[in-house]
Amino acid sequence: MKEKVIERLIRYAKVDTQSNAESTTIPSTQKQFDLLNILKAELETIGLTEITLDENGYLFATLPANTDKQVPTLGFLAHVDTATDFSGTNVNPQRIDNYDGGDIQLKNGLVMSPSYFPNLKNYVGQTLITTDGTTLLGADDKAGIAEIMTAMEYLVQHPEIKHGKIRVAFTPDEEIGRGPHKFDVEKFGADFAYTMDGGPLGELQYESFNAAGAKVTTRGTSVHPGSAKDKMVNAITMAIQFQNEMPKDDVPEKTEGYEGFIHLMSFNGHIEEAKLSYIIRDHDRDKFEAKKAHMLAVEKKIKEQYGEGAITVEIEDQYYNMREKIEPVFEIVEIAKKAMENLNITPVIEPVRGGTDGSQLSYMGLPTPNIFAGGENMHGKFEYVAAETMEQATKVILEIVQLFEAQN
Incomplete structure (x- = not known):
């Protein structure tokens, strides 16, 4: 055998x-x-x-x-x-x-x-x-x-x-x-x-895990750097701001057992547009829903700062x-x-x-x-x-x- x-x-x-x-x-x-x-x-x-x-x-x-x-x-x-x-x-x-x-x-x-x-x-x-x-x-x-x-x-x-x-x-x-x-x-x-x-x-x-994927898109306005004051909106900066609002310790490299995480899988972009891809994982359904809710709350916060069209967060459940x-x-x-x-x-x-x-x-x-x-x-x-x-x-x-x- x-x-x-x-x-x-x-x-x-x-x-x-x-x-x-x-x-x-x-x-x-x-x-x-x-x-x-x-x-x-x-x-x-x-x-x-x-x-x-x-x-x-x-x-x-x-x-x-x-x-x-x-x-x-x-x-x-x-x-x-x-x-x-x-x-x-x-x-x-x-x-x-x-x-x-x-x-x-x-x-x-x-x-x-x-x-x-x-x-x-x-x-x-x-x-x-x-x-x-x-x-x-x-x-x-x-x-x-x-x-x-x-x-x-x-x-x-x-x-x-x-x-x-x-x-x-x-x-x-x-x-x-x-x-x-x-x-x-x-x-x-x-x-x-x-x-x-x-x-x-x-x-x-x-x-x-309970599992979801999140796609985050930030949208900016490109202006020549020499005349950008009060005009340029940098989508990359906005994307970094979004990531910085994620829990610092709820990441794969700091969790084990039943501990869940929000994991940034990819990040790319330019001044006009940036894209972030995340996976969200937690064994506990309530904590899983809370992680998704947190991402949506950060989306709302950034919209209040930059405008309604500045950011989109799309979350799709994958399995439970x-x-x-x-x-x-x-x-x-x-x-x-x-x-x-x-x-x-x-x-x-x-x-x-x-x-x-x-x-x-x-x-x-x-x-x-x-x-x-x-x-x-x-x-x-x-x-x-x-x-x-x-x-x-x-x-x-x-x-x-x-x-x-x-x-x-």
Whole structure:
């Protein structure tokens, strides 16, 4: 099983599937179909049924039940796209067997050192898959795909393992927050689902941020600097004024756990116009709403100073904390927890400081907690995953389906 997940991850990682937030198409990049078509053929070879790949990049498949019991239909999901933060082109994974706990040499003189990435010490003696230092790896979430695929193959090959109907979904555009936008929950037909999209061993998550995006535009008046007195209005200065009104400590680099933030993602402009892009995050719904209200209050203040057309703040909610939708069916978290404990894995239950496809799917009627897939240092050139963690994630899937069958 270990070699299976390694082979699959390396093969999938070499396919460029980066999404693109600037695109208006679904999926945002056609190259995501390059991997989706490979996965479709692989599902057919393994022996799954009801395999469909639609024009929006949603690949669904079924492993039929092999029990007479009435068991809920379970779904397992992973996304094919990789993050936009770093290059995903010409990915060349490195395999390091029996990691010795020391520095890992990457290309161009780069070194991945446990002195800077102390979690590496957790994997001494294990097999690591790393980048070569020129791209991200894409274990987020191709490790999850490899785990689901390997688990389904194992179940087909071991019919003595009894399980209910299982649905599989490989989806696009998770990294840009659009993963579920065209996901047909009714067609998928699962009662509950799990995303295999978490980080290190044991992660089990059913709480996510409430999330919104904000676009701020300031508008000024350009006049020759030599004669600008009492005439020029500088949009850049106005934008800086707006940013300076944001809470100084509610930023990603100063927060952790349940602490939310307002994060300035980009800032560009000139005297006539400046644009700022923010993301707003908080696990607490009231605090989330307060952050949005604060931004609108600052907008009002600047309008009072410069005029009605001087600034526009557009805020759009993106997803909400999935805890609200998962708590009424909390047994799905308890079963995942028990599955880990049965495998001598210590569950690490903590909030997602981000969102998963499950954040949106839970509000669409498909409660979907998140389970570890193994990736560390995701979205960058120091990304890596331990094969042993991927193998354990695969076993968690197998244990979950057996626990659901046994309790019904």
